[in-house]
Amino acid sequence: MHKSMKFLLNEKTKTHIPKIITTLSILLVFFIGTFALQNTHILTPQINIAWDSTSLNSEEKSNEIITEAEVWDDNKINILITGMWWGSHDAPNLTDTIILASIHKLYKTISLLSIPRDLWVGYDETNTGKINEIYRREAKKNESPAEGMQALEKKVSEITGESIDYYANIDFNGFTEVVDALEWVEITLEKQFVDYSFPDGEWWHRTFVLRKGTWTLDGETALNYARSRHSTSDFDRSLRQQQILSAIKTKVSQTSFLGSPKKIKAFYDIFKEYVFTDVELSDILELSYLAKEIKDYEVIPHNINDSCFYGSNTCAAGWFLYVPEREYFDGRSVLLINGSDITDLSDYSWITSYMDLVFNYPLFYSEKIQVNIFNATGINNLASAYTNEAIKYGFSLPSKNSIGNTKKPYEKSIIYYNNIDINSNTISTLKWFFSWSFKETPTPLYSTDPNTKIEIILGDDYQESFNF
Numbered sequence: 001m002h003k004s005m006k007f008l009l010n011e012k013t014k015t016h017i018p019k020i021i022t023t024l025s026i027l028l029v030f031f032i033g034t035f036a037l038q039n040t041h042i043l044t045p046q047i048n049i050a051w052d053s054t055s056l057n058s059e060e061k062s063n064e065i066i067t068e069a070e071v072w073d074d075n076k077i078n079i080l081i082t083g084m085w086w087g088s089h090d091a092p093n094l095t096d097t098i099i100l101a102s103i104h105k106l107y108k109t110i111s112l113l114s115i116p117r118d119l120w121v122g123y124d125e126t127n128t129g130k131i132n133e134i135y136r137r138e139a140k141k142n143e144s145p146a147e148g149m150q151a152l153e154k155k156v157s158e159i160t161g162e163s164i165d166y167y168a169n170i171d172f173n174g175f176t177e178v179v180d181a182l183e184w185v186e187i188t189l190e191k192q193f194v195d196y197s198f199p200d201g202e203w204w205h206r207t208f209v210l211r212k213g214t215w216t217l218d219g220e221t222a223l224n225y226a227r228s229r230h231s232t233s234d235f236d237r238s239l240r241q242q243q244i245l246s247a248i249k250t251k252v253s254q255t256s257f258l259g260s261p262k263k264i265k266a267f268y269d270i271f272k273e274y275v276f277t278d279v280e281l282s283d284i285l286e287l288s289y290l291a292k293e294i295k296d297y298e299v300i301p302h303n304i305n306d307s308c309f310y311g312s313n314t315c316a317a318g319w320f321l322y323v324p325e326r327e328y329f330d331g332r333s334v335l336l337i338n339g340s341d342i343t344d345l346s347d348y349s350w351i352t353s354y355m356d357l358v359f360n361y362p363l364f365y366s367e368k369i370q371v372n373i374f375n376a377t378g379i380n381n382l383a384s385a386y387t388n389e390a391i392k393y394g395f396s397l398p399s400k401n402s403i404g405n406t407k408k409p410y411e412k413s414i415i416y417y418n419n420i421d422i423n424s425n426t427i428s429t430l431k432w433f434f435s436w437s438f439k440e441t442p443t444p445l446y447s448t449d450p451n452t453k454i455e456i457i458l459g460d461d462y463q464e465s466f467n468f
Contacts, residue, residue, distance in 0.1 A: 075106040080167040093136040109362040114303040120334040161352035174274025176219035184216040185247040195228040242301040317394035363425035371454045376410035410459035420453045
């Protein structure tokens with residue numbers, strides 16, 4: 001898949017500038033702005049892309065045994081997006097932003113997973129360190145930026161269980177110029193954002209504040225908001241980055257700048273200067289066409305985090321990490337995956353289970369169908385324990401009245417559903433987790449909220465047939 005390490009226009013390609021340059025400008029925003037491509041109707045790509053499930057059983061594969069994983073991979077395009085300061089910086093070439101973006105061709109979704117820069121991983125059989133150092137280490141050792149990106153691809157693929165088709169390495173200066181080329185992007189804050197220790201560029205600090213409400217941000221302000229380190233956690237920072245990316249996508253979809261030759265040229269110049277990628281021209285056309293079909297609300301953000309540390313009651317989806325004692329890592333603050341320690345960093349089974357859902361069942365997260373859990377055994381706090389696991393995987397449980405007891409004992413666990421199709425994405429996902437019986441009811445049986453669609457009843461066999 002990696003045939004060219006950097007997209008360069010040859011003389012033949014230059015004869016097609018009107019179409020190609022538009023696509024290149026789209027691709028730039030596509031990478032930096034989570035595929036911000038609503039206006040690609042001006043393209044006429046000579047590519048046939050099958051959107052329905054019949055494409056999974058083509059004649060070419062009729063005599064082959066097709067595994068479930070192959071079906072998934074055939075319907076996804078995975079792109080590793082990294083952001084860093086290139087050479088002109090006091091800490092250059094550290095991939096402080098690492099996002100795995102997955103376009104699902106069948107479901108027409110984009111799933112975004114942010115991987116924290118402080119995740120401690122094995123580089124090889126003897127060396128370990130933070131994941132954000134892999135690119136710099138391997139690029140310098142092999143005198144090849146491409147090999148640096150390929151090494152990072154390999155590690156991200158190992159952690160997530162996902163194969164990666166392409167990479168795009170973006171200089172943060174390019175991010176700023178993209179927003180400025182758009183003139184501004186808009187975000188809405190539910191609460192005030194403040195960083196009292198934001199670097200002022202002169203070895204000192206200043207206060208950076210965005211109050212609650214809707215803001216239009218220029219490039220520098222958008223980058224400051226996305227990269228602020230002292231306001232909240234790195235996990236919140238990853239979500240802010242995704243918020244800005246989505247804002248770019250929305251701005252592109254609401255404007256007609258792609259009809260302006262001046263704007264197109266500006267984006268092409270930014271692309272050439274600030275994006276290092278292995279995507280080829282034919283693939284650019286396909287990616288542009290795919291992304292055009294994806295609505296804003298089908299761009300689904302995810303991260304992995306340590307939100308449930310020390311018994312916190314604010315657990316969030318993706319809490320598969322913890323912070324170990326610094327003394328084992330030369331005083332450095334790092335993150336480890338639950339179940340691993342300094343002697344064994346290679347067990348990614350919990351993460352890959354979560355990634356299985358994130359990338360292969362994306363509509364489960366966009367449906368957000370409410371799930372309640374009830375204990376039908378004599379074991380205390382069983383529903384509460386299951387709720388924590390369900391939240392970890394991204395189940396939609398309300399903060400109140402989402403768990404309880406049935407009073408009536410159940411020998412067999414069962415899942416009740418009402419006013420929802422048995423073939424819905426949420427039900428399909430639950431079947432991935434549980435091989436228990438599913439039974440339709442006209443209304444919820446145990447929930448106080450009449451809008452509850454799904455009730456998981458934990459019976460005496462609760463330990464059998466589940467993937468938590």
